Amino acid sequence: MASNESQFPSVAVDPDGTVHLGPRVIPVPKTLNTEARQYLATPPWGDGAVPPSQPMWELRTQVDSMLKMLSGMARSAYPVQIDEQIIDGVRTDLVSPVTLGEGKQERVLINLHGGAFVLGSGSLVEAIPIANLTQTCVVSVDYRLAPEHPFPAAIDDIVTVYRELLKTYQPNNIGLFGSSAGAVLTGETAVRLRQLDLPLPAALGVFSGSGDMSDFGDSAAIYTLSGFWGELIRPLDDPGSEIKSYIGGHDSKDPVILPVYADLSGFPPTLLITSTRDALLSGTSSFHRALRRAGVEADLFVFEAMPHCHWYAIHLPEAKEALQIMADFFDTRLGR
Numbered sequence: 001m002a003s004n005e006s007q008f009p010s011v012a013v014d015p016d017g018t019v020h021l022g023p024r025v026i027p028v029p030k031t032l033n034t035e036a037r038q039y040l041a042t043p044p045w046g047d048g049a050v051p052p053s054q055p056m057w058e059l060r061t062q063v064d065s066m067l068k069m070l071s072g073m074a075r076s077a078y079p080v081q082i083d084e085q086i087i088d089g090v091r092t093d094l095v096s097p098v099t100l101g102e103g104k105q106e107r108v109l110i111n112l113h114g115g116a117f118v119l120g121s122g123s124l125v126e127a128i129p130i131a132n133l134t135q136t137c138v139v140s141v142d143y144r145l146a147p148e149h150p151f152p153a154a155i156d157d158i159v160t161v162y163r164e165l166l167k168t169y170q171p172n173n174i175g176l177f178g179s180s181a182g183a184v185l186t187g188e189t190a191v192r193l194r195q196l197d198l199p200l201p202a203a204l205g206v207f208s209g210s211g212d213m214s215d216f217g218d219s220a221a222i223y224t225l226s227g228f229w230g231e232l233i234r235p236l237d238d239p240g241s242e243i244k245s246y247i248g249g250h251d252s253k254d255p256v257i258l259p260v261y262a263d264l265s266g267f268p269p270t271l272l273i274t275s276t277r278d279a280l281l282s283g284t285s286s287f288h289r290a291l292r293r294a295g296v297e298a299d300l301f302v303f304e305a306m307p308h309c310h311w312y313a314i315h316l317p318e319a320k321e322a323l324q325i326m327a328d329f330f331d332t333r334l335g336r
Contacts, residue, residue, distance in 0.1 A: 013041055036316055040227065055242070055245070059119075064122070070125040074125050074314050081097075085139070087164045090141065090160050091142040097137070107173035111139070115145070117181045126177075133323060143185070147245035151257065155192050158185060159198075174201040175201055175333065178205070178206075179207040179208050180308065181209075181246075183280075186204055187260075202268055203268050203269050203333035203334060205329065206271070207273045207274075208284060208308050211260030213247070213257065213258065220279045223279045225307065225309075227305075263294070270296060270298040271325070272298060273322055274300070279308055301325055310322070
């Protein structure tokens with residue numbers, strides 16, 4: 001067994017993925033395939049944990065290198081063309097399919113990468129497969145990161161890019177999506193666009209995210225970002241909290257920061273995806289309920305036993321399924 005020595009000293013994982021949580025034994029669901037079982041049994045950081053004494057932004061070089069490696073793997077599986085673009089002072093990557101789909105030249109997707117608001121600059125692991133599968137150009141926004149640039153720097157960058165794209169594309173041909181921090185930013189950006197009286201995009205993709213960073217709910221108290229591996233999400237009163245570094249000194253009750261408490265009526269159709277071992281399972285599902293209460297057309301997909309953002313592991317059948325669900329959603333919603 002490989003022991004996890006972080007905040008879960010009594011956790012161990014068998015080679016087949018069976019988890020021993022103190023006296024409890026959590027077997028691998030019988031429905032999982034061989035690739036998924038191996039994925040669940042493999043420590044994501046070698047020793048299974050992010051060093052607990054270090055804030056994530058101090059691991060930027062290590063994590064960004066890993067994300068770029070994953071982006072490279074995504075590009076091998078999903079061929080695309082990538083060109084750097086500066087849009088009104090904001091660095092972006094234009095990820096274009098090898099062949100634009102028929103009638104898809106008039107539409108565009110905007111991707112907001114993950115990375116806990118402090119990592120992931122230049123990561124295209126989400127944008128690449130979606131550009132390929134939808135045969136649509138994806139603009140990945142390299143928004144400014146905390147703690148150097150706290151809220152609302154990232155939102156300002158995203159809104160700047162969106163304004164410029166509106167000069168070329170109709171709102172009903174624009175989709176906005178992201179995973180993890182990018183999923184949170186997707187909801188926040190939609191709230192901000194409404195405040196600015198800008199037309200909302202045709203569709204939103206909120207993948208392993210939340211609309212309420214003040215309370216991530218049960219799942220964040222049970223799971224880490226790697227399921228049972230590593231440490232829990234740092235609480236807001238922790239000096240190393242990525243959320244705290246993102247909010248900075250801003251009013252945490254701002255409806256842009258907490259979209260779940262904003263007026264969500266009239267929001268675009270939204271696709272939400274999470275998993276049963278995702279630390280943000282509660283956050284994603286609670287945001288889904290808030291959208292439905294507001295009368296928004298919102299669909300939620302929950303994958304069995306997968307951890308946070310499992311579609312980053314593009315070799316998994318579950319990843320391919322999730323990516324295809326995302327692509328089908330945008331294909332259906334854009335251009336209406």
